[in-house]
Amino acid sequence: MPEMPYASVQDMIERFGEVELVQLTDPDQRAVQPQRAQRALDDAQAFANGLLAQAYRLPLAGCRKPAPTPQNPRATVQVAPPQLVRIVCDVARYYLYDELAPEHEVALRYKAASAELRAIADGKAQLTCPWGGAPGETLASGALGDGQVYSHFSPRQVTDEAAGSYR
Template sequence: MNYATVQDMIDRYGEPEMIQLTDPVIVAVQAPTAQRALEDAQAFADSFVGRVYRLPLAGCAKPAPVPGDLGAVQLVAPPQLTRVVCDVARYYLYSDLAPEHEVYLRYKAAERELMQIAEGKSVLSCPWGGVPGALVAGDAPGDAEVFHSFSPRRITDETLRGFA
């Protein structure tokens, strides 16, 4: 599942900016350039999200009624991941930014948000209900595999000799 599309970036940042970032001769949005940045941004997001959720994410079940089936749904990325991946991809498309530039600040905010998810301080959510994917550690007691190791010791008078 792709978290964001080139069209998502055009919708968020406008076609003029996307043309400027992807086409050196300023003619049209070059989808392959933008798509490469989106793929890199998704891999970046997965490096954080994958600490908590099993990858690939199943996706959120968004209602997508079709004639004859009003209960139809489509699986989509959680909206916050779409936003974060777009912000990171946009940052990747720029070649030189000052630390106070809006694009850089949005990238850093996206990085912090992903870190919050990775540390379990924030969660991915589906505004239409449900969950975006299975948790790595399991989402119910007993789902996670817990490994422990210890050496069996026997406590005897002999092993306790010398302790007061």
């Protein structure tokens, strides 16, 4: 299963405004440079995956969001959990800034996003799908072997007598 993007450049524009993204991505201040914003999003997703992998089997399946159409009123689309979209956008935004005071709103949101990811990784919080279902398989419930031990110890092959002077 291919990895779904957790957030897009458009998600960042909707959350933080086009003016801010132009300022952060284009030295000439003309337009959002999607390549630079996407690089920050890719880095933020890798950071998130590094922590999520402690709690979820990757890649995540995603949430089934209703997307009715006139032809199919029961249609759905796979999307990232909304809280993960927010987290990844906050981390990517932080990555786009060169210098920030620790008390700056962007730095504080980055710290909160990092703490939330660590809580998910530690099993103190979890990703949720507001439309029902689960965004992916948790390792606690689907880890290799489901708690069974897959090792076998053979009986001792070397006896005291055979070891001789190596004891």
